[in-house]
Amino acid sequence: MARSFKVLFQVVLLWMAGLGAATQFAKIAVPFTEVSSLYPEFGDAIGWLLSIVSLIGALLGALSGSITTWIGPSRLLIFGLVLGGLVSLFQATEPGFYVMLASRVVEGMSHLAIVVAAPTIMAQITVGRARNAAMVLWSTFFGVAFALNAWIGLQIVDQFGLSVFFALHGGLMILTAAILALCRIRIDLGEPGEFNWGWRALLRAHARIYSSPRVTAPPIGWFFYTLTFVSLLAILPGQFQGNTGSIVAGLMPLAGIVLSWLAVPLMLTYLTSVAVINLGFALGIAIMGTAFLGCPLTYVAIGLFAVLGLVQGGSFAAVPELNDSAETQALSYGAMAQMGNSGNLLGTPVLLAVLGLTGVDGMLVAVVGFYLAAIGAHLWLARRRMAA
Known part of the structure; x- marks a missing residue:
């Protein structure tokens, strides 16, 4: 005890x-x-x-x-x-x-x-x-x-x-x-x-990671998730008046945590982790589509982050599911850190630029494009795993 x-x-x-x-x-x-x-x-x-x-x-x-x-x-x-x-x-x-x-x-x-x-x-x-x-x-x-x-x-x-x-x-x-x-x-x-800290060691590490459809699948999906997570948390609350922004800023990540805790463990008993990830991206696309049908942006923001909880939980579960050894799991987690940081690095400047040029609607369209690319990448890597 x-x-x-x-x-x-x-x-x-x-x-x-x-x-x-x-x-x-x-x-x-x-x-x-x-x-x-x-x-x-x-x-x-x-x-x-x-x-x-x-x-x-x-x-x-x-x-x-x-x-x-x-x-x-x-x-x-x-x-x-x-x-x-x-x-x-x-x-x-x-x-x-x-x-x-x-x-x-x-x-x-x-x-x-x-x-x-x-x-x-x-x-x-x-x-x-x-x-x-x-x-x-x-x-x-x-x-x-x-x-x-x-x-x-x-x-x-x-x-x-x-x-x-x-x-x-x-x-x-x-x-x-x-x-x-x-x-x-x-x-x-x-x-x-x-x-070794040299360029050769760096290149070898990248080649080993990104040539494997098993090691690289969770990091690639994670890149598109992080490309929008921090940036939307920074940008979307600023689109609301008064105290609404701070309330939404608190509810957005909380909604993802709740759905991840409640739904992902149950879903993983019936679906693969990659299927859960792709479902999260697909639901995110559907929720953003409701914004163009007149759904208030507050509901869109909270709903989007709720379903992104499936991507969050599914991505961490995908590493041990797709990689058997501790070594390949470590490689995959390291690549997730790299892709996550790459997404965070690019996300806010890119979406701020899109927001300035096209407004909120154009920014949401860009996010839809990112999530479609994530689903396509996962399907392509799954095909490679089946062919291996």
């Missing part, structure tokens, strides 16, 4: 580290209007403050599994939390735009370290049903963080300003690192061996 409680405490603590990592996006996306007011002369370039944190993950995500083994997941996680905390404390000084942009690139190192190391540790300290529950909990960290930031973070910003908000985030990241260090979680991932 004592051991079970200890493991539960550690899992929750690791999940809290994930909340800190997700807040690295949410602290810009949720108070996006307030952040934009800090740099009024930079216009659409403000979108890069949100997405550029993904740059490091987009470049090094394919190597992240090897990096984790080489450094050790516990040390890597604590490093990521401390670095992220210090960067957030620096951002509380509200530096100039280009300095803030550079700090967001550094913050990307912290983010990648956390999102790779924390689930690796979770998978090692849990077994059986406890492991499944832990990974489902982990899959909610982004949505929960955005909901908490919409409900609590915005109130902090309104009452005390962005500077206090950033400082609070930094302090909580460092506190989480300190508690994790006291826990002294030790896991054995085997001998790390020699690690």
